[in-house]
Amino acid sequence: MTPMLTELKEAVCKANLELARSGLIILTFGNVSGVDRRRSIVAIKPSGVAYDSLKADDIVLVDFEGNVVEGWLSPSSDTPTHIELYKAFPQIGAVAHAHSPYATMFAQAEREIPCLGTTHADLFHGPVPLTRLLVEAEVVEGYERNTGRVIVERFAGVEPLELPGVLVAGHGPFTWGRTPAEAVETAFVLEHIAKMAFGTMFLDPGRAPLDGPILEKHFRRKHGPEAYYGQKKEKDQ
Amino acid sequence: MTPMLTELKEAVCKANLELARSGLIILTFGNVSGVDRRRSIVAIKPSGVAYDSLKADDIVLVDFEGNVVEGWLSPSSDTPTHIELYKAFPQIGAVAHAHSPYATMFAQAEREIPCLGTTHADLFHGPVPLTRLLVEAEVVEGYERNTGRVIVERFAGVEPLELPGVLVAGHGPFTWGRTPAEAVETAFVLEHIAKMAFGTMFLDPGRAPLDGPILEKHFRRKHGPEAYYGQKKEKDQ
Amino acid sequence: MTPMLTELKEAVCKANLELARSGLIILTFGNVSGVDRRRSIVAIKPSGVAYDSLKADDIVLVDFEGNVVEGWLSPSSDTPTHIELYKAFPQIGAVAHAHSPYATMFAQAEREIPCLGTTHADLFHGPVPLTRLLVEAEVVEGYERNTGRVIVERFAGVEPLELPGVLVAGHGPFTWGRTPAEAVETAFVLEHIAKMAFGTMFLDPGRAPLDGPILEKHFRRKHGPEAYYGQKKEKDQ
Amino acid sequence: MTPMLTELKEAVCKANLELARSGLIILTFGNVSGVDRRRSIVAIKPSGVAYDSLKADDIVLVDFEGNVVEGWLSPSSDTPTHIELYKAFPQIGAVAHAHSPYATMFAQAEREIPCLGTTHADLFHGPVPLTRLLVEAEVVEGYERNTGRVIVERFAGVEPLELPGVLVAGHGPFTWGRTPAEAVETAFVLEHIAKMAFGTMFLDPGRAPLDGPILEKHFRRKHGPEAYYGQKKEKDQ
Numbered sequence: 001m002t003p004m005l006t007e008l009k010e011a012v013c014k015a016n017l018e019l020a021r022s023g024l025i026i027l028t029f030g031n032v033s034g035v036d037r038r039r040s041i042v043a044i045k046p047s048g049v050a051y052d053s054l055k056a057d058d059i060v061l062v063d064f065e066g067n068v069v070e071g072w073l074s075p076s077s078d079t080p081t082h083i084e085l086y087k088a089f090p091q092i093g094a095v096a097h098a099h100s101p102y103a104t105m106f107a108q109a110e111r112e113i114p115c116l117g118t119t120h121a122d123l124f125h126g127p128v129p130l131t132r133l134l135v136e137a138e139v140v141e142g143y144e145r146n147t148g149r150v151i152v153e154r155f156a157g158v159e160p161l162e163l164p165g166v167l168v169a170g171h172g173p174f175t176w177g178r179t180p181a182e183a184v185e186t187a188f189v190l191e192h193i194a195k196m197a198f199g200t201m202f203l204d205p206g207r208a209p210l211d212g213p214i215l216e217k218h219f220r221r222k223h224g225p226e227a228y229y230g231q232k233k234e235k236d237q
Numbered sequence: 238m239t240p241m242l243t244e245l246k247e248a249v250c251k252a253n254l255e256l257a258r259s260g261l262i263i264l265t266f267g268n269v270s271g272v273d274r275r276r277s278i279v280a281i282k283p284s285g286v287a288y289d290s291l292k293a294d295d296i297v298l299v300d301f302e303g304n305v306v307e308g309w310l311s312p313s314s315d316t317p318t319h320i321e322l323y324k325a326f327p328q329i330g331a332v333a334h335a336h337s338p339y340a341t342m343f344a345q346a347e348r349e350i351p352c353l354g355t356t357h358a359d360l361f362h363g364p365v366p367l368t369r370l371l372v373e374a375e376v377v378e379g380y381e382r383n384t385g386r387v388i389v390e391r392f393a394g395v396e397p398l399e400l401p402g403v404l405v406a407g408h409g410p411f412t413w414g415r416t417p418a419e420a421v422e423t424a425f426v427l428e429h430i431a432k433m434a435f436g437t438m439f440l441d442p443g444r445a446p447l448d449g450p451i452l453e454k455h456f457r458r459k460h461g462p463e464a465y466y467g468q469k470k471e472k473d474q
Numbered sequence: 475m476t477p478m479l480t481e482l483k484e485a486v487c488k489a490n491l492e493l494a495r496s497g498l499i500i501l502t503f504g505n506v507s508g509v510d511r512r513r514s515i516v517a518i519k520p521s522g523v524a525y526d527s528l529k530a531d532d533i534v535l536v537d538f539e540g541n542v543v544e545g546w547l548s549p550s551s552d553t554p555t556h557i558e559l560y561k562a563f564p565q566i567g568a569v570a571h572a573h574s575p576y577a578t579m580f581a582q583a584e585r586e587i588p589c590l591g592t593t594h595a596d597l598f599h600g601p602v603p604l605t606r607l608l609v610e611a612e613v614v615e616g617y618e619r620n621t622g623r624v625i626v627e628r629f630a631g632v633e634p635l636e637l638p639g640v641l642v643a644g645h646g647p648f649t650w651g652r653t654p655a656e657a658v659e660t661a662f663v664l665e666h667i668a669k670m671a672f673g674t675m676f677l678d679p680g681r682a683p684l685d686g687p688i689l690e691k692h693f694r695r696k697h698g699p700e701a702y703y704g705q706k707k708e709k710d711q
Numbered sequence: 712m713t714p715m716l717t718e719l720k721e722a723v724c725k726a727n728l729e730l731a732r733s734g735l736i737i738l739t740f741g742n743v744s745g746v747d748r749r750r751s752i753v754a755i756k757p758s759g760v761a762y763d764s765l766k767a768d769d770i771v772l773v774d775f776e777g778n779v780v781e782g783w784l785s786p787s788s789d790t791p792t793h794i795e796l797y798k799a800f801p802q803i804g805a806v807a808h809a810h811s812p813y814a815t816m817f818a819q820a821e822r823e824i825p826c827l828g829t830t831h832a833d834l835f836h837g838p839v840p841l842t843r844l845l846v847e848a849e850v851v852e853g854y855e856r857n858t859g860r861v862i863v864e865r866f867a868g869v870e871p872l873e874l875p876g877v878l879v880a881g882h883g884p885f886t887w888g889r890t891p892a893e894a895v896e897t898a899f900v901l902e903h904i905a906k907m908a909f910g911t912m913f914l915d916p917g918r919a920p921l922d923g924p925i926l927e928k929h930f931r932r933k934h935g936p937e938a939y940y941g942q943k944k945e946k947d948q
Contacts, residue, residue, distance in 0.1 A: 026429050027422060028467075029356065048467030077458060077466045099356045101429065105436035108354040109444060117819040118882045119740065119810045139450040143458075170447055171355045185738060192737050192812065198436060199816030199909060207820060210881055213850040221788060221854075229788045230739075230759030263666050264659060265704075266593065285704030314695060314703045336593045338666065342673035345591040346681060376687040380695075407684055408592045435673060500903050501896060502941075503830065522941030551932060551940045573830045575903065579910030582828040583918060613924040617932075644921055645829045672910060 005043065005061065005070075008034050012043045013056040015096070015180030020051035022188050024100040031076040034094040034180045035086045040064045042082060046073035077144060084148020085176060089160040092176040096183035099172045102194035106130075107167035113193060114209040116200045120193045121210060121218035123186060125162040128193070129154050133169045147171070162223070165190050242280065242307075245271050246296040249280045252331070252417030257288035259425050261337040268313040271331040271417045272323045277301045279319060283310035314381060321385020322413060326397040329413040333420035336409045339431035343367075344404035350430060351446040353437045357430045358447060358455035360423060362399040365430070366391050370406045384408070399460070402427050479517065479544075482508050483533040486517045489568070489654030494525035496662050498574040505550040508568040508654045509560045514538045516556060520547035551618060558622020559650060563634040566650040570657035573646045576668035580604075581641035587667060588683040590674045594667045595684060595692035597660060599636040602667070603628050607643045621645070636697070639664050716754065716772065716781075719745050723754045724767040726805070726891030731762035733899050735811040742787040745805040745891045746797045751775045753793060757784035788855060795859020796887060800871040803887040807894035810883045813905035817841075818878035824904060825920040827911045831904045832921060832929035834897060836873040839904070840865050844880045858882070873930070876901050 015032040019025055028051070033044035043059050060071035064083055068075060076082075082095045106113050106128070113128035115121055120128075131150040138146035151166050151174060164186045165175035175186040200207055209215075222229045252269040256262055265288070270281035280296050297308035301320055305312060313319075319332045343350050343365075350365035352358055357365075368387040375383035388403050388411060401423045402412035412423040437444055446452075459466045489506040493499055502525070507518035517533050534545035538557055542549060550556075556569045580587050580602070587602035589595055594602075605624040612620035625640050625648060638660045639649035649660040674681055683689075696703045726743040730736055739762070744755035754770050771782035775794055779786060787793075793806045817824050817839070824839035826832055831839075842861040849857035862877050862885060875897045876886035886897040911918055920926075933940045 026426060029359070046468065074468055099429075099433075101433050102436065104354060104356065104433050105440060108433060108437040109440035111440055116881070117815060119815065122740070133448075134451065136448075136450045139454050143454055170353070170451060189737060192810075196810075196812050196815050196819060198440070199813065200819040202439070202913070203816060203820035203822055203909070211844075211847075213847045214845065214881060217850050217854055231757065231785055263663060266596070283705065311705055336666075336670075338670050339673065341591060341593065341670050342677060345670060345674040346677035348677055370685075371688065373685075373687045376691045380691055407590070407688060435677070439676070500900060503833070520942065548942055573903075573907075575907050576910065578828060578830065578907050579914055582907060582911040583914035585914055607922070608925065610922075610924045613928050617928055644827075644925060672914070676913070 005036060005039075005041070006056070008036055008043045009059040009061075010056045011180045012045070012059050012094075013054060015094070015184045016045050016054060017051060018181070019096060019098060019184045019187065022184070024098040024187055024191055025051075026099065030096075030098040031078055031082075032094065032096045032180050032184060033076075033079075033082045035092075037090075037093070041069055042079070042086060044075050044079055044082060046071070047076045049073065078147075080142070080145035081148040081151075081174070084145055084152060085174070088148075088152040088155070089176070091159075091161050091178075093178045094180040094183040095174060095176045096180070096187045097172070097174050098187050098191075100187065100191040100194075102198055103128075103167060103173040103191050104171075105198065106194055107172050108170060110169050112167070113190075113197050114207075115215055116197050116207060116210060118210070118214065118218045119189070119196065121215045122222055123164065123189050123193070123219075125215070125219045125223075127209065128165060128167060128173075128190065129158070129163055130167045131169050162219070242273060242276075242278070242298065243293070245273055245280045246298075247293045248417045249282070249296050249331075250291060250293040252333070252421045253282045253291060254288060255418070256333060256335060256421050256424065259421070261335040261424055261428055262288075263336065267333070267335040268315055268319075269331065269333045269417050269421060270313075270316075270319045272329075274327075274330070278306055279316070279323060281312050281316055281319060283308070284313050286310065315384075317379070317382040318385040318388075318411070321382055321389060322411070325385075325389040325392070326413065328396075328398050328415075330415045331417040331420040332411060332413045333417070333424045334409070334411050335424050335428075337424065337428040337431075339435055340365075340404060340410040340428050341408075342435065343431055344409050345407060347406050349404070350427075350434050351444075352452055353434050353444060353447060355447070355451065355455045356426070356433065358452045359459055360401065360426050360430070360456075362452070362456045362460075364446065365402060365404060365410075365427065366395070366400055367404045368406050399456070479510060479513075479515070479535065480530070482510055482517045483535075484530045485654045486519070486533050486568075487528060487530040489570070489658045490519045490528060491525060492655070493570060493572060493658045493661065496658070498572040498661055498665055499525075500573065504570075504572040505552055505556075506568065506570045506654050506658055507550075507553075507556045509566075511564075511567070514560075515543055516553070516560060518549050518553055518556060520545070521550050523547065552621075554616070554619040555622040555625075555648070558619055558626060559648070562622075562626040562629070563650065565633075565635050565652075567652045568654040568657040569648060569650045570654070570661045571646070571648050572661050572665075574661065574665040574668075576672055577602075577641060577647040577665050578645075579672065580668055581646050582644060584643050586641070587664075587671050588681075589689055590671050590681060590684060592684070592688065592692045593663070593670065595689045596696055597638065597663050597667070597693075599689070599693040599697075601683065602639060602641060602647075602664065603632070603637055604641045605643050636693070716747060716750075716752070717767070719747055719754045720770040720772075721767045722891045723756070723770050723805075724765060726807070726895045727756045727765060728762060729892070730807060730809060730895045730898065733895070735809040735898055735902055736762075737810065741807075741809040742789055742793075743805065743807045743891050743895060744787075744790075744793045746803075748801075748804070752780055753790070753797060755786050755790055755793060757782070758787050760784065789858075791853070791856040792859040792862075792885070795856055795863060796885070799859075799863040799866070800887070802870075802872050802889075804889045805891040805894040806885060806887045807891070807898045808883070808885050809898050809902075811898065811902040811905075813909055814839075814878060814884040814902050815882075816909065817905055818883050819881060821880050823878070824901075824908050825918075826926055827908050827918060827921060829921070829925065829929045830900070830907065832926045833933055834875065834900050834904070834930075836926070836930045836934075838920065839876060839878060839884075839901065840869070840874055841878045842880050873934070 060075040297312040771786040
């Protein structure tokens, strides 16, 4: 095993533990993966393994066809969904999946999360997208792969790092980023955004989304060439 | 005392502590039991004992008539409910009871929890059932036993491991499983499902339940002969 | 100082810390007292003191006229409210006050909490009562004493141990019991009841309260001569 | 560096950590500053630095023009907002900013928080004010400074220590006080107030705010010359 993959497995393991610690998941219902772009290999959480005993060595390596390359455990049953995202979005380095309550409420209600405030605009450059429901044939055969495909279908013409997550209708959120830590951070902020949107819609059901300029401002002060949030030296790393 | 019952008492004690740690119960309002099918003996939490001092030795053993077989404490006042379930559902090995807030809200509102997403379908093969209210005569005499009976009445023609829990109208949830740990896990997921259904119904009050194929798919990938979630070796144990 | 009062001060201190640990209060917004009936002396939390540094020695002793009998700190500003309750309800031995969110929502909305389930009936033998608002003269002069008086006014003809708490309109809950620990337990369960009633009223706004027999059954299995919940030896202590 | 500024930096660091511990912020989305009035220097959290590694030495010192006077990290991107508040409100010594969920819901819905109970009146002498939305030109150029200016605009004729916080429309709460600890305490109580107002408005959508006398009474028993809440010696310090 090469040192680089050891590092990836450690980052993926750490991000899975962070996802569990954040309170976003219950039992084993969630998973984080990371990708090695040079080798086209995905490092992912094993299926149904309890978080409190998860170690970097348990992380499973699979290729883009879903074959296990290394590891003695079965990979997450959602692995084909992750692979579809890596194949379609070359910009991303990691994917996280949770059933966090507020984001899942929107997914179950088949509603996008409108951008109602600057916390949202800090992370998502527009509403949090929603996929369509899968049709019967897509469920019966290749369900997890097709879950990835309806996400990709929804992102036609969309830059995935400007909208770093999605609600799968009737299911829950998937988020992504350049690193496993970033994908989990986005899952965490998405849950917070969803909760605040939920409450805002109670207080003002007809609330219009935030205006263009403020959405633009908040997203751009954290992302892209004109970003000025955070520490320079961190960005240079 | 035989070693096997010691093991059962330890599993029941551990599951009761897990129930307390999960935040599903307040004070002493909850209980978990397990059954020894060969001897028809139930191991159950003593009544009104604080969780932080509960030890395996405090677990009370009762027979199917409710007589204490071993133990110096009184068994949970809900013991007759548990016994009715063990008598009617030979498939189950453990029962858990909590007053967790969201599941109890549905029980108090006398509403089943519709299957609105895949988190639900992962565990319940349909809506979470609701019992009828007890009539006055059932309350006055044999209240706890009759609570078990209205549950059993509701499950006529239903496989209890496909719908591993119920809402007792005006009271709260009971869940079950093959082991005490499984019954508590189901209580925990049920609360999460109830919270997400609650929010989904706020966002879309007329929301239709999930379609047949996706319900089928999610339940079957975790349960029955075609299950592929989790680790093979765990299932073989 | 007599040993008995030391014991009372320790019980009051412990109950105040338990109230803080339970998450029912924010900052210093809450207090618990206990009474020595033989001497008509109240032991109460000092005003505005942080919970993490509270010791039994800080508990202030006051007589029924509100004069400090012992202690170097000022007693809680709510002391006159507690004293009114001790004078009017000879059955009670302790009082707790919190601004816990769900109970306070009902107090602020000037709504009693209807008995919608057995968790409620386990503790309150009917709806959680609500006081009237104080009129201007009652606020300007003797505000805290008058807060106690509107509670007492509301309990005319009511047995305070059968309804061991109240919502003061526009303010929040007061609870009581035979011991400081019991008053805090009731504050804790009241918050849980309020949260579940809140959610039930969302799911079914016109929900009718629980029937007489089931209310009677649940209250009586925990309270009074026919109680059978909990351990005999505990009750005998 | 003078000892006084070291003390300020320590108070600011401690208050930032307290804000993080209180659960009011997610990730790095929040900041607390304090001001040295003699030198017109602001001590503020560095931008985008994780709370678990924050030390007093990391706190950045800036003057009222926003120039860094001391520190090797970039100051919070919200620094110009803080400076506007210090320039306009000579009474205040510290400012805190969070994206706490319930206060942010009101900010996003563009609703003031009405005074619905005594918990609110203990801290805010009237409704929690709301700013107007910034217009496009204010967003594009000098966004953070203009955020401070719309707050100041809203407080024309208002004593800032009688209403120690504000909701910035579409953004979230800013709070202030005489010390960094006080600004954070207010942020914490504001979130609690917002949550309880939210629930009260569900239970009684047309709820009228609390009457003048009780609002007056509660605010004055904690603030100003006739305050009698808390310990004398603490106030004298």
